[in-house]
Amino acid sequence: MSSPFFSYFSSSFSIVATTDESSSVVSFSFDKLTLSSLIVSSTIVSSSFSSTLLSGPTVPPKGSSPSLNIVLSPLSSTPPLIMVTPLFPWFPRFFIFFCRRCCRCCYCWGRRRRRRRRVVYERMMRLNVLFLGCILFRVLCAEVEFVPAEEAAELEKQDAAFAAEKIAALQKELEIAQEAAKKAAAAAAAKKESPKGEEGSKSDDGDSGAKKFDGREIAEKSSEDVEVKNNKHSSPVTAVSDKEAEKISEDASDSERDVKNKESETSPITSIKNEEDSSTPLTKNGDDEIEKNEKIDALRAAAESLVQKLKDTIEEESKLLNELNEKLADLKSVGVSDHEDQLSTASTNSDNNKEILEKKVEDPRILRTATWNMAAINNNPFEYWITYESNEGKESYELLMEKISQIINEPETFSEINISVEKIFTNDMFEELISLMKDANLVSSEESVEKYDQIREYWKDDLKNRNIITDFLKDAMLGKKRLISMPDRVTNTIQLYQGGIASRPTVINCFKEKSLSTINEWWPVWKQFMFGEILEIDASVHKKPINMLVPIKKSKYPDLDMAEELISIPLSAVTLAIFDAILVYILASTNIDWQSIRTNMCHALNEQKNPRTASILESSVYSNMDVIFLQESSSAFATLAKERDLANQFFDINIGSDADPSRDQNSLILTKKNAWNDLKDLTKEVLSKFTPSSSSDSSSSSSLSKSKNPFAPGDLVLYSATRVIDNQQYLLASFHGDTNGLATIPIIDLIHSFHKKEYKDSILLFGLDANTHFSSDSPKKTAFVGDFLKSLQGHSLTSCYGLNADTLEYTTFNARTFLQPQLNKAVRASEKNSSPNVDKNPKDFILYYNNDFSSIIDGPHKDNTGSGSFVKDIVFPTLQFPSDHAITYVTLQTKIPKSNS
Numbered sequence: 030m031s032s033p034f035f036s037y038f039s040s041s042f043s044i045v046a047t048t049d050e051s052s053s054v055v056s057f058s059f060d061k062l063t064l065s066s067l068i069v070s071s072t073i074v075s076s077s078f079s080s081t082l083l084s085g086p087t088v089p090p091k092g093s094s095p096s097l098n099i100v101l102s103p104l105s106s107t108p109p110l111i112m113v114t115p116l117f118p119w120f121p122r123f124f125i126f127f128c129r130r131c132c133r134c135c136y137c138w139g140r141r142r143r144r145r146r147r148v149v150y151e152r153m154m155r156l157n158v159l160f161l162g163c164i165l166f167r168v169l170c171a172e173v174e175f176v177p178a179e180e181a182a183e184l185e186k187q188d189a190a191f192a193a194e195k196i197a198a199l200q201k202e203l204e205i206a207q208e209a210a211k212k213a214a215a216a217a218a219a220k221k222e223s224p225k226g227e228e229g230s231k232s233d234d235g236d237s238g239a240k241k242f243d244g245r246e247i248a249e250k251s252s253e254d255v256e257v258k259n260n261k262h263s264s265p266v267t268a269v270s271d272k273e274a275e276k277i278s279e280d281a282s283d284s285e286r287d288v289k290n291k292e293s294e295t296s297p298i299t300s301i302k303n304e305e306d307s308s309t310p311l312t313k314n315g316d317d318e319i320e321k322n323e324k325i326d327a328l329r330a331a332a333e334s335l336v337q338k339l340k341d342t343i344e345e346e347s348k349l350l351n352e353l354n355e356k357l358a359d360l361k362s363v364g365v366s367d368h369e370d371q372l373s374t375a376s377t378n379s380d381n382n383k384e385i386l387e388k389k390v391e392d393p394r395i396l397r398t399a400t401w402n403m404a405a406i407n408n409n410p411f412e413y414w415i416t417y418e419s420n421e422g423k424e425s426y427e428l429l430m431e432k433i434s435q436i437i438n439e440p441e442t443f444s445e446i447n448i449s450v451e452k453i454f455t456n457d458m459f460e461e462l463i464s465l466m467k468d469a470n471l472v473s474s475e476e477s478v479e480k481y482d483q484i485r486e487y488w489k490d491d492l493k494n495r496n497i498i499t500d501f502l503k504d505a506m507l508g509k510k511r512l513i514s515m516p517d518r519v520t521n522t523i524q525l526y527q528g529g530i531a532s533r534p535t536v537i538n539c540f541k542e543k544s545l546s547t548i549n550e551w552w553p554v555w556k557q558f559m560f561g562e563i564l565e566i567d568a569s570v571h572k573k574p575i576n577m578l579v580p581i582k583k584s585k586y587p588d589l590d591m592a593e594e595l596i597s598i599p600l601s602a603v604t605l606a607i608f609d610a611i612l613v614y615i616l617a618s619t620n621i622d623w624q625s626i627r628t629n630m631c632h633a634l635n636e637q638k639n640p641r642t643a644s645i646l647e648s649s650v651y652s653n654m655d656v657i658f659l660q661e662s663s664s665a666f667a668t669l670a671k672e673r674d675l676a677n678q679f680f681d682i683n684i685g686s687d688a689d690p691s692r693d694q695n696s697l698i699l700t701k702k703n704a705w706n707d708l709k710d711l712t713k714e715v716l717s718k719f720t721p722s723s724s725s726d727s728s729s730s731s732s733l734s735k736s737k738n739p740f741a742p743g744d745l746v747l748y749s750a751t752r753v754i755d756n757q758q759y760l761l762a763s764f765h766g767d768t769n770g771l772a773t774i775p776i777i778d779l780i781h782s783f784h785k786k787e788y789k790d791s792i793l794l795f796g797l798d799a800n801t802h803f804s805s806d807s808p809k810k811t812a813f814v815g816d817f818l819k820s821l822q823g824h825s826l827t828s829c830y831g832l833n834a835d836t837l838e839y840t841t842f843n844a845r846t847f848l849q850p851q852l853n854k855a856v857r858a859s860e861k862n863s864s865p866n867v868d869k870n871p872k873d874f875i876l877y878y879n880n881d882f883s884s885i886i887d888g889p890h891k892d893n894t895g896s897g898s899f900v901k902d903i904v905f906p907t908l909q910f911p912s913d914h915a916i917t918y919v920t921l922q923t924k925i926p927k928s929n930s
Contacts, residue, residue: 214324393755397655399658399916400657410634415634417907433616449497450497453611469575480595508853511601516602517608520577521538525566534551548617579598642912644895645910656761661696663695680699680701683708692741695744696745704753709749739772740776745765748761749791764796766812774820781824793878799873801813801870825880840914841872875889881924883923885920894910
């Protein structure tokens with residue numbers, strides 16, 4: 030192990046030690062030191078001492094805290110040595126350094142002596158012990174602050190750049206002053222020798238004075254420029270010394286003499302005058318020479334005055350800068366006002382977080398991760414309340430939705446709209462629909478007459494007499510029987526085999542082929558789609574939309590009676606047609622251009638959903654994540670990602686072997702490119718080990734006991750991977766819980782058991798949409814977040830939000846509108862924060878074991894804007910954030926990797 034160097038500067042110290050690690054700087058602050066920021070270069074000292082090893086201390090700005098820097102830097106295989114260097118401002122520089130192989134004592138002022146090795150060794154050891162004791166005493170009394178080596182180098186570069194800039198400015202001032210003196214001297218000499226006599230002489234004096242004035246103005250202006258430029262720096266400017274000023278004055282005088290001699294030799298005016306006045310008496314020439322010398326002396330005095338003024342200006346500038354530093358230090362000690370602090374909190378925190386992440390980016394213990402339920406594309410842009418980020422279109426949207434809400438919730442006020450069904454969907458339209466269903470063989474021929482007669486009776490005795498709002502749209506029984514929502518689900522938006530979609534002509538999807546402004550425009554288009562279009566559903570399956578309707582079973586929906594079950598397909602076709610007609614009629618009655626509003630919403634929430642989602646993940650907030658867990662991802666998104674930087678530059682996209690491309694609700698794991706190796710899909714392996722009895726939660730296991738595998742295809746993806754930076758193996762999991770969250774605890778039990786048995790040396794990192802709820806109301810049969818957290822605690826797991834249910838915040842905030850089939854779940858605009866139908870719950874978490882991560886470096890954060898920030902009390906999705914789940918992201922610090930412990 031190499032021995033350390035020691036260097037001593039008055040009351041400031043610097044220690045250079047040799048290590049095998051990368052360079053770093055440790056700064057120690059002292060209360061009563063006058064010198065600071067001493068930086069010792071890492072130049073290796075060989076047997077012949079190099080003066081470049083040590084750089085003098087830089088004087089700190091007044092008011093700043095003095096500090097001591099300890100620079101740790103690697104040295105090559107050179108003989109270990111100890112060097113003691115005391116430097117005093119009033120004492121000549123004195124060097125002594127000692128090597129175990131040889132011993133030498135060197136005095137800087139030229140005397141050299143050789144002494145016996147034992148004597149020198151003993152003296153050096155005493156010095157080393159003395160200085161080491163002093164240094165250790167001061168270090169123990171110091172406040173320690175860690176400063177990266179890069180910052181120390183940057184400060185040194187800034188000091189050097191500032192010094193060079195100041196020197197250049199001073200040189201420029203000197204050049205300007207010298208140039209002014211030269212011009213004045215040249216003008217004086219030329220005018221003096223011109224044939225104009227005394228008038229010319231007077232004119233010369235005037236011109237010379239002007240030149241002097243111009244030179245003074247130039248010098249003053251340049252001084253002001255230097256002052257403005259230097260005010261940008263916080264370091265004080267050192268005033269010009271007396272010797273430097275004297276030297277500048279001498280240089281100016283020499284320059285004036287050179288100009289005078291040169292002009293006297295080469296000036297054509299002087300030559301002509303000498304030829305013309307060759308007979309002039311010698312006494313006159315002598316007087317001229319005396320007068321010329323006087324002029325030169327005056328010019329020299331003017332130049333010296335300019336230099337002195339420049340010196341005074343620089344001194345004054347230095348004083349002003351020192352005063353400014355004192356004021357800034359006082360202001361810093363007092364602190365900013367509370368108001369400014371509040372205004373800058375968000376941006377400051379964001380900058381600090383970014384700085385932390387940048388500094389820690391190469392630290393193998395730092396891991397950045399995020400989880401996001403992207404949400405499947407919603408075919409109905411009107412189904413949920415959305416938030417407009419800008420004012421463009423916001424007023425029209427809110428006016429339309431509020432008008433619809435009033436019509437449906439206050440039908441007595443809008444009696445002219447709440448009319449009977451037959452006035453909108455007429456008897457002729459009903460009979461035409463029956464005829465079309467017969468032609469489509471919607472029911473078997475043996476039973477067709479009887480079933481269609483039952484539907485006619487249902488129409489005459491019930492449906493056509495209902496008021497469209499109070500008796501039809503707001504009839505909870507129609508919703509429970511699924512007579513509208515079921516046919517809407519299968520025909521609203523149909524995915525085609527060759528790509529693309531086919532949309533039913535209705536208000537509640539993105540149909541845009543033709544106008545639906547009135548019933549007369551809507552009905553022909555609706556009939557053509559349902560009974561005329563033949564769609565390619567699969568390579569060998571071609572169907573009309575009317576033939577895609579499915580029977581509704583009483584066993585699944587007990588509110589349906591037996592007679593309705595037998596005619597459920599044609600009956601659901603009739604109720605669906607009435608429902609679509611009512612919506613067209615109500616929106617037409619608002620006198621608002623709802624189709625333009627819908628077009629804009631469809632563009633943002635449907636057509637641009639996948640590109641916008643990819644753009645968010647490609648942004649600077651998320652593109653540097655080590656791993657991202659996604660849920661409810663579509664196959665179209667995975668295809669799009671492969672064509673963008675998301676997959677080509679930033680991440681590898683890992684899909685589970687259990688994924689279902691047709692379902693479009695698959696979980697994904699995005700791993701940072703070149704950061705992970707040996708990825709292995711374990712999804713099918715872990716799912717094969719599930720049994721209902723493996724769940725530790727009795728309520729969950731009992732509710733799932735009827736199914737061997739309660740998890741839908743694509744809900745879970747599990748990978749093992751090795752992180753390149755520390756060669757640590759991880760177990761990465763992404764999961765999308767069922768609607769009620771009842772499958773969440775069983776999947777956690779399964780992953781925990783699999784980890785302990787098969788991958789106990791791996792670090793588990795688990796991002797999921799748990800679908801947990803704040804409420805523990807059992808009739809709703811939803812997962813209570815308190816039970817979820819208890820389950821985590823039983824497995825020694827924790828979440829990025831902790832394990833206290835009382836401190837959790839929501840990650841979803843959405844509410845249904847009245848433009849969707851299930852009106853019993855609709856919420857008025859004024860009730861978005863109070864209605865029990867609002868989904869405002871903590872659902873998204875990142876899970877890990879307590880023993881694997883030591884702390885959270887940054888976060889956890891929520892994002893419902895796509896830019897890394899979270900806006901409270903707004904529903905989402907928004908036009909810029911196309912999901913009803915917020916993104917959760919956090920930066921964790923691992924403990925000592927298991928593979929290296």
